[in-house]
Amino acid sequence: xxxxxxxxxxxxxxxxxxxxxxxxxxxxxxxxxxxxxxxxxxxxxxxxxxxxxxxxxxxxxxxxxxxxxxxxxxxxxxxxxxxxxxxxxxxxxxxxxxxxxxxxxxxxxxx
Amino acid sequence: xxxxxxxxxxxxxxxxxxxxxxxxxxxxxxxxxxxxxxxxxxxxxxxxxxxxxxxxxxxxxxxxxxxxxxxxxxxxxxxxxxxxxxxxxxxxxxxxxxxxxxxxxxxxxxxxxxxxx
Numbered sequence: 001x002x003x004x005x006x007x008x009x010x011x012x013x014x015x016x017x018x019x020x021x022x023x024x025x026x027x028x029x030x031x032x033x034x035x036x037x038x039x040x041x042x043x044x045x046x047x048x049x050x051x052x053x054x055x056x057x058x059x060x061x062x063x064x065x066x067x068x069x070x071x072x073x074x075x076x077x078x079x080x081x082x083x084x085x086x087x088x089x090x091x092x093x094x095x096x097x098x099x100x101x102x103x104x105x106x107x108x109x110x111x
Numbered sequence: 112x113x114x115x116x117x118x119x120x121x122x123x124x125x126x127x128x129x130x131x132x133x134x135x136x137x138x139x140x141x142x143x144x145x146x147x148x149x150x151x152x153x154x155x156x157x158x159x160x161x162x163x164x165x166x167x168x169x170x171x172x173x174x175x176x177x178x179x180x181x182x183x184x185x186x187x188x189x190x191x192x193x194x195x196x197x198x199x200x201x202x203x204x205x206x207x208x209x210x211x212x213x214x215x216x217x218x219x220x221x222x223x224x225x226x227x228x
Contacts (some may be wrong), residue, residue: 045219
């Protein structure tokens with residue numbers, strides 16, 4: 001079946017450090033891939049998405065590239081800020097109604 | 112544009128009481144989801160509606176849980192009787208998807224934070 005695996009957290013970084021959160025997936029067909037962010041006390045918000053191989057999603061300085069050959073969708077940001085502290089979820093949508101979410105990776109950015 | 116609206120935001124109730132959570136999806140979205148989030152189990156899909164019809168309720172934990180969608184702009188999730196292990200954040204989400212197309216985004220509400228004591 002379809003699944004999403006993302007790296008365990010928490011990830012603790014200093015401000016302006018480079019961020020990578022790994023996400024790999026298993027799916028039949030050609031899924032769409034998403035990153036969602038959840039700030040404390042809030043719901044999940046779409047951060048970026050990619051709908052086909054080699055697409056790059058980007059938003060607020062975050063980027064992720066849909067790599068079909070490695071079945072990956074790693075999230076990156078060149079310089080994190082304290083305000084980026086949140087939980088990040090990788091997700092997959094394969095054309096049925098079910099969105100498959102990863103377990104979430106907590107990011108803590110220190111000033 | 113208004114997003115998915117949930118109420119109440121916070122609820123503290125005693126064990127055995129009935130709890131009703133409410134959701135207004137984004138206008139025009141024909142898919143509605145109820146999720147539960149806990150530290151132990153992460154994000155779990157409880158039930159999915161398409162065009163107001165329950166399509167998959169296999170995630171509903173027990174008969175104490177029930178969900179309805181009487182029209183396109185309103186849904187409820189009810190727990191009766193509530194138990195301490197039901198304490199969690201309950202999210203409602205909606206999506207414009209209704210067919211076999213891919214790439215549709217799911218939009219979440221702010222959540223209802225439930226504590227059963």
